[in-house]
Amino acid sequence: MNVNIGDISLQVAQRGAGKPLVLVHGFPLDHTMWAAQMAALSSTHLVLAPDLRGFGASGVTSGTLTMEQYADDLAALLDAMQIREPVTFCSLSMGGYVAWQFVARHRPRLARLILCDTRAAADTPDAAAGRLKTAERVLAEGAQVVADAMLPKLFAPQNLARNADYVQATREVILRTPPEGIAAALRGMAQRKDVTSQLATIDVPTLVLCGEHDGISPPAEMRQIAAAIPGAEYVEIADAGHMAPLENPLAVNAKIASFMAN
Numbered sequence: 001m002n003v004n005i006g007d008i009s010l011q012v013a014q015r016g017a018g019k020p021l022v023l024v025h026g027f028p029l030d031h032t033m034w035a036a037q038m039a040a041l042s043s044t045h046l047v048l049a050p051d052l053r054g055f056g057a058s059g060v061t062s063g064t065l066t067m068e069q070y071a072d073d074l075a076a077l078l079d080a081m082q083i084r085e086p087v088t089f090c091s092l093s094m095g096g097y098v099a100w101q102f103v104a105r106h107r108p109r110l111a112r113l114i115l116c117d118t119r120a121a122a123d124t125p126d127a128a129a130g131r132l133k134t135a136e137r138v139l140a141e142g143a144q145v146v147a148d149a150m151l152p153k154l155f156a157p158q159n160l161a162r163n164a165d166y167v168q169a170t171r172e173v174i175l176r177t178p179p180e181g182i183a184a185a186l187r188g189m190a191q192r193k194d195v196t197s198q199l200a201t202i203d204v205p206t207l208v209l210c211g212e213h214d215g216i217s218p219p220a221e222m223r224q225i226a227a228a229i230p231g232a233e234y235v236e237i238a239d240a241g242h243m244a245p246l247e248n249p250l251a252v253n254a255k256i257a258s259f260m261a262n
């Protein structure tokens with residue numbers, strides 16, 4: 001469904017009933033990356049999987065989109081949908097960068113946190129400069145620039161080598177993403193702050209999941225994130241890279257279900 005949140009409308013897939021679980025996709029993807037989680041977890045939960053501003057079928061704004069803006073969009077989405085019960089906020093990678101801002105700015109709306117394959121560190125100056133250059137290239141040449149650059153990094157080598165169905169599907173999602181949305185997110189990620197010092201203040205039950213072959217947010221880094229969040233549980237997902245929920249949905253779903261049942 002489409003939900004108006006002021007200046008734009010966001011597309012959100014909604015399924016099931018029960019305690020709310022919000023699934024926030026990574027860059028430069030959309031809610032379809034969570035199809036297996038939606039199918040499995042909607043038997044016990046109200047599952048909401050939005051497309052962030054500039055992605056999927058949501059409205060696009062150009063310029064720079066900060067992680068704070070995406071977090072505020074999601075709070076506005078919950079308002080517009082009249083979801084007042086605190087949510088489990090489950091996110092992957094850039095979705096995790098949004099999660100840090102959701103915790104900081106909308107803590108009363110939060111019951112639990114699930115962080116998949118994400119980072120707390122800011123970009124290095126070189127990485128940030130690279131993102132700004134890529135933003136310009138995407139605007140000039142199209143989404144294929146990021147599809148070609150990112151696809152090989154998203155999946156575990158063995159899953160890429162066997163060209164699993166989801167590899168091609170992910171490429172198609174990236175190619176459909178509006179260049180303005182990709183560029184705005186790249187600029188926003190380039191200027192995001194290091195949140196490492198915020199981790200110790202997180203006071204909701206937290207689950208940290210990481211694909212064992214994740215090269216973008218590697219297990220060693222995610223283990224440190226989990227160690228810094230009071231009481232957080234860390235779980236490594238076998239046979240998966242950065243896209244653990246797509247690559248090993250059975251393991252991810254089982255872990256999320258048991259985390260939410262406690």
Ligand code: MLT
Binds near residue numbers: 025026093095216
């Ligand atoms: C993602 O999967 O969202 C991206 O890898 C995040 C990033 O580029 O830092």
